[in-house]
Amino acid sequence: MFLLLSLCLCGLLLRGDAQDRAALWRGNDRSGRCQYTFTVPSPSEASCPQTGGPEMEGLKARLSILEVLVSRLTGGDTGVPQRPGAGAQSELQEALNRAVGERNLLQGEKGRLERELEGLQRRMEEMRRETERLRNRPCPPQTPLVPPAPSLQSGGLMRPSGGSSQMSHLMTRPNRQGDSSSLRDSAWQYGSPGFQELKAEVTEVPAPDGSEDNTGCGELVSVGEPVTHRKADNIEGKYGVWMQDPEAVSPYGPSMVWRIDTIGADVRKLFGYEDMEQLSKGFPSKVLLLPDQPVVSSPTLASMASIPYSWGGYTDIDLAVDEQGLWAVYSTNKAKGAIVISQLDPHSLEVKRSWETNIRKKSVANSFMLCGKLYTVASYTSPETVINYMYDTETSQGKTVSIPFRNKYRYNSMIDYNLAQRKLFAWDNFHMVSYDIRLGRQQAN
Structure with a gap:
């Protein structure tokens, strides 16, 4: 009994201790x-076999x-400690680098395609000019074919009926233009055709002397590629003018070339060269000092509005000389910026007659007079532009045209017709260039 009581007491004590914990x-x-x-x-286990x-x-x-x-x-x-957002920034930087690389590749491809396009445009222009040249060239006169040669019998030529053994002069007689005699030699008799040979007659056609398109007047058909004669020596030569006098007087010869660097009111030096070769070498033979203020005797010219071409510069009044005389190209407030053409007296500069066109002076890059017709150029910077407008003072009518024109150096500040050489002269970004031109035939009235 005492043992059982002891066990119960121990159990109660252990339960109380367990409850406390x-x-x-x-x-x-x-x-x-x-x-x-x-x-x-646990009252009996010191530790569990598994932790947790x-x-x-x-x-x-x-x-x-x-x-x-x-x-x-x-x-x-999660393997490498990073601050929040560092991975995203790295990915963005990598994507940016890829985009920049792709942009550079695309720009290079664009440049290559642009160069190929320019080459194709030049080839198309050359083919067009060649087509126009062939179309306008007169066809040679049609000539008959040489009659069939005598037939061969027994391995030799048939003899003439008269028994003569001499060779006919058929193959040696020239067929000159205007010779209407027959090519048939009456001394020959034709037998049965055993072998015949047809030969085409070769007719000599006089080669063109190149003067057909450079004489007389007509409408402008095409402008050739620019030919560079000289590049200006210093920064003052970005803009300028160069010209020849179609009616040069002593002591200056007809080949004298005149040049002025930098268009502006402060320009006073006029350089003269004996000819185009001396210009290309840069050896002036004359240096003239211009007066401080130009003398304008005509009140009409003095009252013209200050409206330049689209490139700006000192182009308010553009003087031009062609087969019809002296011209002034300008604008007035009354014309609301439209180009006005006036024919001037070369001695007094008085206005003889004026024409108002339908094209604005500020909308075109430049203009020139040729055979009494005004032509305007669309752009002064585009390498491939066009002559886009023509006004005929004889008919007082204007129309749009599209004649390819090339600004080789991409800043053409002067274009004028040179009557002495019948070419266009231009000043293109330090460079003095010229263009051959081709005119259509003058239409009969």
Whole structure:
């Protein structure tokens, strides 16, 4: 009995001790859900064979959530510590570098395609000019074919009926233009045709001397490629004018070339060269000093409006000389900016007659007079532009045209017709260039 009582007392004491060490745990499970756990220490086991517990499970769940958040912030790389956003910045920089590289490649390809396009345009222009040249060239007169040669019998030519053994002069007689005599030699008799040979007659056609398109007047048909004669020596030569006097007087010869660098009111030096060769070498034979103020005797010219071409510069009044005389190209406030053409007296500069066109002076790059007709150029910077308008003072009518024109150096500040050489002279970004022209035949009235 005493032993049984002792065992009960020990059990109560152990239960009380266990109750004093009981604990209630609260924490999230792996899915993040809140979980309550009541724990009591084992009365007999000092330790469990496996470690862990609700607190460990809660910590594991929280660590899992943190790992997910860190993975999202660092782009999935949890092996190397990074501050938030560093991975995204690296990816953006890499994408930017790729975009820049692709842009550079595309720009290079664009440049190559532009060069190929320019080459194709030049070839098309050359083919067009060649087609126009062939179309306008007169066809040679049609000539008959030489009659069939005598037939061969027994391996030799038939003899003439008269028994003569001399060779006919058929193959040696020239067929000159205007010779209407027959090519048939009456001394020959034709036998049965055993072998015949047809030969085409070769007719000599006089070669063109190149003066057909450069004499008389007509409408402008085409403009050739620019030919560079000289590049200006210094920065003052970006703009300028150069010209020849079609009616040169002593002591200056007809081949004298005149040049002025830098268009403006302060320009006073006029350089003279004996000919085009001396110009290309840069050896002036004359240097003239111009007066401080130009003398304008005509009140009409003095009252012209200050309206330049689209490139600007000192182009308010453009003087021109062609087969019809002296011209002034300008504008007035009354014309509302439209180009006005006036024919001037070369001695007094008085206006003899004026024409008002339908094209604005500021909308075109430049203009020139040729055979009494005004032609305007669309652009002064585009390498491939066009002559886009023509006004005929004889008919007082204007019309749009499309004649290819090339600005080789991409800043053409002067275009004028040179009557002495029947070419266009231009000043294109430091360079003095000329253009051959071709005119159509003058239409009969």
